[in-house]
């Protein structure tokens with residue numbers, strides 16, 4: 001079944017990943033490999049997960065000068081992952097370069113990975129935006145502006161909070177992907193996340209995919225937590 005859920009495999013080793021995935025012996029998941037795992041295990045873990053039939057969001061959040069991003073993306077395109085990302089704050093020329101690299105590196109006959117841009121991290125509050133980052137606009141205006149830049153650069157979508165999805169859909173169209181972390185069950189700790197919604201709220205707001213980590217990966221019974229996610233997404237467990 002193709003669930004719109006991307007499970008963040010934020011683990012320090014491949015062994016931890018394998019132990020976690022033993023809870024899902026018959027499932028092809030959509031998983032996210034981020035910095036913690038990739039910086040330890042490298043391309044090997046990508047090949048392993050692909051070999052197990054999982055779809056992959058390789059979340060390395062590239063943010064550098066256009067030439068560097070282009071060349072890095074050219075190499076990443078060879079892995080055959082489904083989604084990669086950059087920071088929209090790198091600007092339109094950097095985002096265009098990311099796409100050029102992906103197009104150049106994708107083997108002929110293969111599909112280019114989707115490229116999406118992080119707008120504002122879901123750990124960023126409105127207050128932090130103004131006081132610390134000196135961004136003089138509201139969170140919604142800022143996220144919408146970055147989404148527009150990503151769209152103008154030819155990217156396939158953005159990473160944002162589900163709270164911002166309705167505005168982005170209106171401005172950037174229904175086909176533009178909205179991938180939304182900062183998802184928690186109502187009784188979960190928020191941890192370092194600030195712009196948080198429940199799975200049911202994310203669906204109501206129109207998120208294309210939700211990214212969910214600790215609520216599943218740190219659950220006592222990950223398979224049961226994943227089933228709860230499926231039920232909540234469908235609205236079967238909401239008042």
Ligand SMILES: O=C(O)c1cc(=O)[nH]c(=O)n1[C@@H]1O[C@H](COP(=O)(O)O)[C@@H](O)[C@H]1O
Pocket residue numbers: 008010034059061085118120121122123159160181182183191193211212213214215
């Ligand atoms: O790009 C991301 O995936 C990302 C962007 C963002 O704004 N916020 C965010 O939490 N993430 C990632 O989404 C995952 C969320 O994990 P949990 O907070 O454990 O559900 C982590 O792997 C983060 O690196």
